[in-house]
Amino acid sequence: MLEWFNEFAPIGILLVVVAIVIARLPKVEGVDHSKAFVRRRVMNWLPLGLTYAFLYMGRYNLKISKFAFEEMQNHLGNALMGNNDFGYIFAVGTWVYGCSFVLNGPLTDRFGGKKAILAGAIGTAVANVLMGGVSWSLVNHGPGSALLADHFRLVMSVLYGANMYFQSFGAVAIVKCNAPWFHVRERGVFGAIFGILISLGIYFAFDWGDMVLTHLGVVWVFLVPAIILAVLAVVDVFMVQNTPVQAGFLDFDTADASSGDDGPQKSPLAVFGQMIRNPVIVTIALIEFCSGFLRQSIMQWYRTFAKQTDVALHLKGDFVYDHWGMLLCVAGILGGVVAGVISDHVFKSRRGPVAALLYAVLIASAVTLSFIYKAGPVFTIGGSPIYPQAWLAILMSMAVIGVHGMLSGTASMDFGGRRNVGVAVGIIDGFVYLGTGVMSLIYGVVLPQEQFDAAGKLTGPVTEPSNWLSWPLAMIPMAVIGFLLATRVWNAMPNKGKANAGH
Numbered sequence: 104m105l106e107w108f109n110e111f112a113p114i115g116i117l118l119v120v121v122a123i124v125i126a127r128l129p130k131v132e133g134v135d136h137s138k139a140f141v142r143r144r145v146m147n148w149l150p151l152g153l154t155y156a157f158l159y160m161g162r163y164n165l166k167i168s169k170f171a172f173e174e175m176q177n178h179l180g181n182a183l184m185g186n187n188d189f190g191y192i193f194a195v196g197t198w199v200y201g202c203s204f205v206l207n208g209p210l211t212d213r214f215g216g217k218k219a220i221l222a223g224a225i226g227t228a229v230a231n232v233l234m235g236g237v238s239w240s241l242v243n244h245g246p247g248s249a250l251l252a253d254h255f256r257l258v259m260s261v262l263y264g265a266n267m268y269f270q271s272f273g274a275v276a277i278v279k280c281n282a283p284w285f286h287v288r289e290r291g292v293f294g295a296i297f298g299i300l301i302s303l304g305i306y307f308a309f310d311w312g313d314m315v316l317t318h319l320g321v322v323w324v325f326l327v328p329a330i331i332l333a334v335l336a337v338v339d340v341f342m343v344q345n346t347p348v349q350a351g352f353l354d355f356d357t358a359d360a361s362s363g364d365d366g367p368q369k370s371p372l373a374v375f376g377q378m379i380r381n382p383v384i385v386t387i388a389l390i391e392f393c394s395g396f397l398r399q400s401i402m403q404w405y406r407t408f409a410k411q412t413d414v415a416l417h418l419k420g421d422f423v424y425d426h427w428g429m430l431l432c433v434a435g436i437l438g439g440v441v442a443g444v445i446s447d448h449v450f451k452s453r454r455g456p457v458a459a460l461l462y463a464v465l466i467a468s469a470v471t472l473s474f475i476y477k478a479g480p481v482f483t484i485g486g487s488p489i490y491p492q493a494w495l496a497i498l499m500s501m502a503v504i505g506v507h508g509m510l511s512g513t514a515s516m517d518f519g520g521r522r523n524v525g526v527a528v529g530i531i532d533g534f535v536y537l538g539t540g541v542m543s544l545i546y547g548v549v550l551p552q553e554q555f556d557a558a559g560k561l562t563g564p565v566t567e568p569s570n571w572l573s574w575p576l577a578m579i580p581m582a583v584i585g586f587l588l589a590t591r592v593w594n595a596m597p598n599k600g601k602a603n604a605g606h
Contacts, residue, residue, distance in 0.1 A: 298439015
């Protein structure tokens with residue numbers, strides 16, 4: 104318990120500070136909600152948001168499980184989940200996730216965000232229970248364990264693909280539910296909330312996942328998020344409402360792309376055609392393709408790089424490595440809040456300028472990382488070495504989560520509109536995970552592979568830092584492309600609404 108408190112305390116303090124700052128921000132012109140409405144809105148997005156955050160724990164636990172599975176071998180002496188295996192399994196899952204939006208976006212628009220988040224939570228819980236069952240059989244040498252070990256990559260690809268299908272309901276659900284509750288002029292702040300939820304999810308996945316792996320074992324890495332999601336699904340049934348009117352308040356004009364559209368709902372095919380003909384939506388989707396590549400390049404591979412090159416660089420066990428989830432969470436919260444506040448209060452609710460500025464940070468960071476990725480510590484604080492590449496990875500995560508919150512969480516509502524936001528999020532977030540899938544396959548091929556000596560100790564090219572140069576180099580072109588695309592939507596804004604928002 105003390106370990107958990109020490110980990111979460113900095114995040115809790117930061118969240119309190121962020122809440123105070125957001126509460127003290129000047130009111131957005133033309134938006135005047137009652138205190139009762141604001142309180143009910145919080146009670147709507149909070150359980151919804153926690154469900155979304157814990158979906159991450161049931162998603163990135165695959166990476167946590169790798170630390171256990173890479174030390175287990177099949178009858179050929181190969182690691183159950185080496186770098187290439189992880190790259191393949193993760194790519195299958197992310198591509199399933201990305202392609203699922205073609206179906207799940209229209210389903211969410213039709214049936215509402217509440218049913219979508221319930222489908223995501225329950226389906227993800229079931230998939231994680233099944234992956235936990237496979238893990239139990241392998242750990243305890245249960246029935247079929249030898250067959251599972253020999254076909255581990257195939258089995259986990261199928262189960263993780265099923266998991267990611269249900270995961271894909273999460274982002275669509277949270278944006279669909281919140282679109283009717285937020286005016287376009289206050290959605291930059293919602294983008295900050297979206298970034299916070301992503302960041303908390305990353306923290307739950309990595310740091311809570313590490314603690315579960317250490318104290319309970321790999322089986323519970325899958326079962327713990329399954330149990331939490333099942334509980335949150337019950338809470339969502341009673342707390343979450345799709346629109347203000349369902350919660351006893353008046354609906355209002357949100358001034359997004361659906362403003363003034365009171366006609367019958369278009370068919371999913373018609374809406375999809377409308378979205379892909381919108382140059383702003385397409386450009387944002389392409390930017391987010393780059394974001395998906397860059398975000399997971401850091402999140403999924405930095406600690407693997409640190410662990411496998413530890414003999415040479417000694418990155419494993421430093422402050423960043425040991426508090427990876429907490430630092431990613433803090434960085435993501437700061438990135439999301441700064442991006443959201445600047446968007447609404449400096450750039451008049453334009454999202455493009457914020458994305459371009461953050462991509463400029465990513466370009467400079469990726470170039471710098473290519474030169475310093477195998478550097479030693481530059482100084483020490485309290486006896487702890489400070490490695491520049493480790494903290495640069497945190498800075499890059501802050502920037503890319505800020506972009507993701509602005510575009511997937513906010514711009515999708517603005518330009519898709521509350522009526523068609525499911526399809527819009529589907530296209531945009533689908534491209535995020537298509538980019539992640541490309542990243543997984545590329546790194547699965549170009550990064551060195553694990554080899555073991557007779558004692559089962561990691562050896563060979565994977566332990567030499569110079570063989571990891573392709574890791575930072577691959578990020579540079581994606582960062583440049585993302586920046587150039589972001590400048591194309593610098594002045595983009597949705598259609599103006601007919602009326603101001605008030606309750």
